[in-house]
Amino acid sequence: MDLLAVKTYFQSVPQASALEAADFFATDITEIACYIEHWVLKGRLIKQQTTGKCQQACPSCHHSTPTHFIWNDSA
């Protein structure tokens, strides 16, 4: 896992949560949080709170992580 791999993951999985990303990379959520922060602070990852629609789209996190991310290529 590195910053570019995290970028590729969020580009390919819209509205993914940190927990889902951690599952994907088989790592701890505290470890992936740093990578996410880098991209959020750079304006490339946009934070979104859970909506009914994306709760349906993400049964894996059981709605325990109310924050999801969207990749923004234009930043």
Added chain:
Amino acid sequence: MKKVAFIGNPNCGKTTLFNALTHSKRPVANWAGVTVDTAEAPWGQNLTAIDLPGCYSICHADTSGATDERIAANYLFQEPVDIILHIIDASQLNRAFYLTSQLLELSIPIIIVINKIDLLSRQGKVLQIEKLCQLIQVPHILTCQGNSKTDIKGLQATLASILETPLLPTPRPNLPYPPAIAQGLSDITQILNLTPWKPTAYAISLNLIAGSQAPYLPTTVQTQINQSAQTLIGAHPDTDLDITIAQTRYDFIRPLLEEIVDRTTPCPTQQRISNQLDQILTHKYLGIPCLMLVLYGLFFFALQSASILQPFCTQISELIFVTGLATLLQQTHLPTWLHMFFVQGLGQGITTLASFIPIVFTMYYSIGLLEESGYMPRAAYVTDRFMRLLHLPGKAFIPLIIGFSCNVPAILATRTLECKRDRIIAGIMTPFMSCNARLAVFAIFSAAFFPHHASSVVFILYMTGVLAAIITGLILCRAIIPGHIQPLVMELPPYQIPKQRAIISRAYSSTTNFTYRVGKLIIFLSAVMSLLGTYTITTASGTFSLLAYLGKGTTNLFGPIGITENNWPAAVAILAGFMAKETVIITLSQLYHSGALNPTMAIPADFWLYAQQTMITAFHQLITLETSQTTDYYLLTTYLHTYFGDATNAFAYLLFNLLYMPCLSTIIAFAKEVHWHWALFTAIWSLSIAYLIAHSFLVFTHSAPLGIPMIIITLMIISSLYLAKQMVKSSLSTPGA
């Protein structure tokens, strides 16, 4: 004196350790961003400890990051630091080691303290300290649990023995930066080696390549470096150099952590409870009602618990400083003005102060509970969606909550915001948050005019302040200072049971400071009032004291908010409130009780018998938790009823007091943080809003027609907005805006 800089991520426990090691009393709490400026304290015989604000990296020495991070970075690059005491939160090793990797590149002796070590074992992890010492070549890595007295004592002793020996600069970990970056690094380091920044040249060069600025360097050096940096950036247009550097750091951290952290079975009870609580408290729909409930509970608790202590404090103070002093002075033949100064000025002022000390204490205590529990960042999180309507990050909500205790630290707390525009808007919104000084006015007025709904009235007033802040924010962000929304990146620390001793100690310290500050003002106000009250002026309508004459003159200014000429003390109190809000209720009390309005004052025939009875009553009320008030208190409420007439006039007065002009200290703090232009705007804007809302309330309740005052208020609002619009160009054109 050797300088030891305490540095680490936000909320890792730097200030807790700083306080424990240097016996200081800096504020601490369970959320990131409590420390926003540097503080120095002597540590032992030959050391000076420096507490720096928390930071995740030392890249932002320029104006691009949050002010608190900039302060920490600037300090490390500009001040001669002899030793770095790097504090690491054991539960956030990955994030902490990013900063560690940067600090190691500074070539300054480093001692690492891994704090909150108990949290690591709860995560099911064990740290191999000796291996870590070898891998990063830092000989002194200590562990501790910041809230354990035994650990702190042990740490104190170990640090003392380490600091007695000479420490060598920590060797730089040679991170494998790509060849292009390594070349640029070498070029820039060569330039910096010829300057006084030679010791930290390597770290500065890396920051510059990552896109940061170094405003502390001389212009000629900056020009040379910029050329090298631009050549490097130009040669790699498709590469994010900062991301490449960050990745190299993570490539260093990841295997390091894998080697030093052994995983065992986690004991996730606390984390599980935190997550369960978060599912409710940070829920998309339940989050905001929960926040409202928490705030209401906070005010209710503060008011109710204070009402038990209030009669006791007032009775004892009245006995000593009013009746006792008057009895004593009766036997002397002091001039009238001196008698007024001591009894109606000082004595009455101290008694009024004593009556609201309990509420100030309970409010500080309640906010302390909120801060210690870890709810504060959650409040920022749940309000993030709403703050985004104002184009502000949720983090901007934290200064607003701190404003409930005092506006000055709240203004300083805006330093945690990354963007200057956000700091300006949050700073202008902050004074609308009702501080403790205003709470004293609300508590006494609401108990006098709305005895059965006092808590609700106070809560409504607080919410009116929040609403005024939101409207102000909306106008500013939509029409005056538009800008981009900054992302909210904030740690949510695990909830913890608030440590009572720490909260009480902090509330006590804040209340003591408050009392000293008000005490000084009481002496000043008493002197002014007794002097002005002694001289008389004869006019066509009668003979008045100079104070009454001047006071009546000012009532014309406050006519639109329902202050009549007869109630001139209310106008004088507002003017005194410009200096400090605490003085409003004290001035009112002193003037209503003063000779000008209350010429007779009963002095008991047998003071000692009176004292005995008063003490018995006071202690009886305290033990039986009775909340009935004192004679003096009833006298004040009677005056309030007499001079304000009905409850609508009193409520309009409260609305005006809530919203009008921040106190002088807040204005100065805001001017220092941003610019005096913005401080001036805040003063004019809040005054206009106060007039508008208080006057509109009276017009609405009395069904009166809108008149000239409304035209004047509208003109004030338009002119202040015009002033702000003019300022935006100059203020926001500076770098980092």
